[in-house]
Amino acid sequence: MTAGExxxxxxxxxxVLFMLAAWLLMIRRSERDSAAxxxxxxxxxxxxxxxxxxxxxxxxxxHAASVEATAKQTKDVVGLNWGGGVWANYxxxxxxxxxxxxxxVSPSTRQNRPRWMSVVLHGFLGFIAFNATVVFASGxxxxxxxxxxxxxxxxxxxxxxxxxMANVSVQANxxxx
Numbered sequence: 638m639t640a641g642e643x644x645x646x647x648x649x650x651x652x653v654l655f656m657l658a659a660w661l662l663m664i665r666r667s668e669r670d671s672a673a674x675x676x677x678x679x680x681x682x683x684x685x686x687x688x689x690x691x692x693x694x695x696x697x698x699x700h701a702a703s704v705e706a707t708a709k710q711t712k713d714v715v716g717l718n719w720g721g722g723v724w725a726n727y728x729x730x731x732x733x734x735x736x737x738x739x740x741x742v743s744p745s746t747r748q749n750r751p752r753w754m755s756v757v758l759h760g761f762l763g764f765i766a767f768n769a770t771v772v773f774a775s776g777x778x779x780x781x782x783x784x785x786x787x788x789x790x791x792x793x794x795x796x797x798x799x800x801x802m803a804n805v806s807v808q809a810n811x812x813x814x
Contacts, residue, residue: 641694648687650778653770655680657785660759664789664796674740681737688730714773729765732758 638646655676662673696702704720712718736758739747770782 639694641690645687645690645694646778648683648690649769650781652680652683652687653766653782653785655683656762656766657789660763660789661792664792674744677740678737681733684730684733710773725765729762733762 659673659676659680662670662676666673692698692703696706700723704723706720707722707726708718708720711720711722736747767782767786771779771786774782
């Protein structure tokens with residue numbers, strides 16, 4: 638493996654690891670958690686490093702070369718000669734970047750955004766991350782993607798089953814009066 642390949646692979650692995658840590662903290666605590674914000678930001682920074690490395694070491698800073706490589710990989714994996722996944726990756730970059738920026742610029746409005754917006758945003762980012770780590774990856778990366786996804790789903794399910802303590806105390810206080 639060349640140095641360029643190593644930088645490209647490990648920067649995205651680090652990005653996914655930080656993204657997973659941020660999601661786990663968001664599930665376990667809240668999006669007000671400062672550690673979650675730092676992991677979310679670090680994940681995005683690592684992802685940008687991956688994007689830079691992929692264009693520097695694999696695509697010679699050519700969008701056309703990126704589309705061609707994506708089409709070949711998509712054909713090899715799912716049998717469809719289509720390079721449009723590059724545009725999904727560009728959208729992923731913009732969406733994640735805007736969310737990181739929003740968290741730093743106006744954390745209270747981000748925290749209070751409509752639930753559907755968070756579901757769509759995290760659903761889209763998760764869909765792309767799943768495809769990158771499970772569908773299109775192989776070996777170590779795929780197994781880590783599967784394990785990380787399983788941990789995330791288990792934590793999410795467990796969090797959905799926990800009672801919300803704020804609601805419990807409000808209900809207890811209102812019935813006491």
